[in-house]
Amino acid sequence: MTETADTVRATGRGCPECGEPVDVGGQYVTWCAACDWNVDPGVRDEETPGRIERLRRRLAQRYGEQLLAELSDPATGDAPGTAAGTTADRTRPGTRTGSRRGTAGVFATALAVAVHGVTVALLAGGLWLVFAGRGALPVVGALMIGLAVVLRPRFGRLPKDGGRRALLRRTDAPRLFALLDDVAGTVGTTGVRAVVIDADANASVRTYGIRQHRVLHIGLGLWEILSPQERIALLGHEFGHYAHGDTRRSVLVGAAFQSLGTWRYTLAPVPAQGLAQDFANLLTALPRLLVDGVLALLEHLTLRESQRAEYLADSTAARAAGTEAAAGLMDRLLVSGSVAGELRRETVAARTRIGGAARREDPSEGLWERLAAYAAAVPEHEYERLRRVAERRGHQVDATHPPTHLRHRRLTRGAPGGAVLVLDAARAAEVDGELAAVRRSVARELLRG
Numbered sequence: 027m028t029e030t031a032d033t034v035r036a037t038g039r040g041c042p043e044c045g046e047p048v049d050v051g052g053q054y055v056t057w058c059a060a061c062d063w064n065v066d067p068g069v070r071d072e073e074t075p076g077r078i079e080r081l082r083r084r085l086a087q088r089y090g091e092q093l094l095a096e097l098s099d100p101a102t103g104d105a106p107g108t109a110a111g112t113t114a115d116r117t118r119p120g121t122r123t124g125s126r127r128g129t130a131g132v133f134a135t136a137l138a139v140a141v142h143g144v145t146v147a148l149l150a151g152g153l154w155l156v157f158a159g160r161g162a163l164p165v166v167g168a169l170m171i172g173l174a175v176v177l178r179p180r181f182g183r184l185p186k187d188g189g190r191r192a193l194l195r196r197t198d199a200p201r202l203f204a205l206l207d208d209v210a211g212t213v214g215t216t217g218v219r220a221v222v223i224d225a226d227a228n229a230s231v232r233t234y235g236i237r238q239h240r241v242l243h244i245g246l247g248l249w250e251i252l253s254p255q256e257r258i259a260l261l262g263h264e265f266g267h268y269a270h271g272d273t274r275r276s277v278l279v280g281a282a283f284q285s286l287g288t289w290r291y292t293l294a295p296v297p298a299q300g301l302a303q304d305f306a307n308l309l310t311a312l313p314r315l316l317v318d319g320v321l322a323l324l325e326h327l328t329l330r331e332s333q334r335a336e337y338l339a340d341s342t343a344a345r346a347a348g349t350e351a352a353a354g355l356m357d358r359l360l361v362s363g364s365v366a367g368e369l370r371r372e373t374v375a376a377r378t379r380i381g382g383a384a385r386r387e388d389p390s391e392g393l394w395e396r397l398a399a400y401a402a403a404v405p406e407h408e409y410e411r412l413r414r415v416a417e418r419r420g421h422q423v424d425a426t427h428p429p430t431h432l433r434h435r436r437l438t439r440g441a442p443g444g445a446v447l448v449l450d451a452a453r454a455a456e457v458d459g460e461l462a463a464v465r466r467s468v469a470r471e472l473l474r475g
C-alpha cells in the first residue's frame with residue numbers, strides 16, 4: 027500500500043481505487059477522501075491486542091455510541107456547556123439509567139472487596155502456616171505472605187523530582203497553582219497539592235498517599251500545543267473527574283484493578299521449553315482463566331461508568347473554557363500521536379548529532395516552540411483522516427476514554443456555550459514565565475537521553 031501511495035504522490039495521479047483526485051499528503055499520509063483509500067495505513071503495524079484489551083475496545087466502542095445517545099436525550103442527559111446540566115443526572119438517582127449505573131457500581135465494589143479478600147486470606151493463611159505448620163508448610167506460608175505483600179493495595183507515591191520530570195509545589199509556581207485553584211473552583215472541586223511536569227503528550231490528575239492528596243500531571247508534549255483557552259479546557263476536564271466521581275478511580279476498585287494486574291503478571295505462562303514448564307503452565311491455566319474472568323467482569327461493570335465520567339468531564343471542560351475551546355482540545359488530542367512521534371524524531375536527531383558537525387546549536391533551545399509550530403501546521407485533510415481513523419477503529423489508544431470523534435461530536439452539536447473562565451494573554455504569559463525553567467530543563471534532559 028505504501029508503494030502505491032508513493033506512486034500516487036510521485037505521479038500526481040488520482041486515487042487508484044476510485045480515480046478521484048487525492049490530497050497529496052506531503053509529510054502526511056496520502057489518502058482519498060472520496061472512498062477512504064489508504065485512510066489508515068498504520069493499522070497493519072498495530073500489534074494484535076490481547077484478550078482483555080480486545081474486550082476493552084469492543085466495549086469502549088459500544089458504550090461510546092450508547093452513552094452519546096443517552097447523554098443527548100434531554101430527559102436524562104445533559105448538554106455540554108449548560109451549568110445545570112452536569113448535575114442533573116446526579117440529582118435524579120431514580121431514573122432507569124441512574125439505577126442501572128448504581129447497581130453496576132455496587133457489584134464492582136463488591137468484586138473489589140472480594141479481590142482484596144483473597145489477599146487478606148493469603149496473608150492470614152500464610153501467617154497460620156508459618157506459626158502452626160509442620161515440615162515444609164512454614165516455607166509455603168512464607169511464600170503466601172510474600173505474595174500477599176506484592177498484591178496489597180497501594181496508594182501511589184509522588185514521583186521524584188529531577189531528570190526528565192519536574193515536581194512543583196505551590197511555592198515553586200504560585201501563579202500556576204492559583205490558576206489551577208480557579209479552574210477547580212469553577213467546576214466545584216479543590217485544586218492539587220503538587221504538579222508533575224514531563225515531556226509526555228498527555229495530562230492527568232491522580233491521588234497519592236494514604237490521605238489521597240491530588241497531583242496533576244502536565245505533559246508538555248500536549249500542553250505546549252494548546253492555546254491558553256484550550257489549556258483551561260484540559261484542566262477543566264481533569265478536575266471534572268473529581269467533580270463527578272468515577273468508580274474506577276475509587277480507592278477500592280482502583281486497587282483491585284492493580285492487584286488483578288499483578289495476578290495476571292504472576293500467572294502468565296512461561297515459554298514452554300520442557301516438561302517442567304508445560305506442567306507449570308498447566309497448573310496455572312485455571313487460576314489464569316479465573317483472573318482473566320474477574321478482570322473482564324470488573325471491566326464490564328466499570329467501563330461504562332468510566333466513559334460516562336469522561337463525557338461529563340468534557341461537559342465540565344466546556345463549561346469552564348467554552349465549547350469552542352473544549353472542541354479544539356479534542357482536535358489537539360487527535361494529533362497528539364503525531365506530536366509524540368515528532369518529539370521522538372527530535373530526540374533521535376539530537377542524540378545522533380552529539381559529537382557531529384552541527385554541535386554549535388543546542389537543539390533543546392526552542393524545542394517546545396517547534397513542537398507547537400508542527401501541531402499548528404497539521405492541515406485539515408490530516409485532521410479529517412485522523413477523525414475517520416478514530417471512527418473506523420472505534421476506540422482511542424487508551425480505551426477508557428470514549429472515541430475522540432464522538433466526544434468532539436457531542437461538544438459541537440448543541441448551541442455553543444461561553445467560557446466561565448477566560449485565560450487572557452497576560453495571565454497566560456505569567457504562568458508561562460513561571461514554567462520557563464522547567465520547560466528548558468525537561469527539554470534538555472529529554473534530548474540528552
Ligand SMILES: [Zn+2]
Binds near residue numbers: 043061062
Ligand atoms: Zn478513492
Ligand SMILES: [Zn+2]
Binds near residue numbers: 263267336
Ligand atoms: Zn478524562
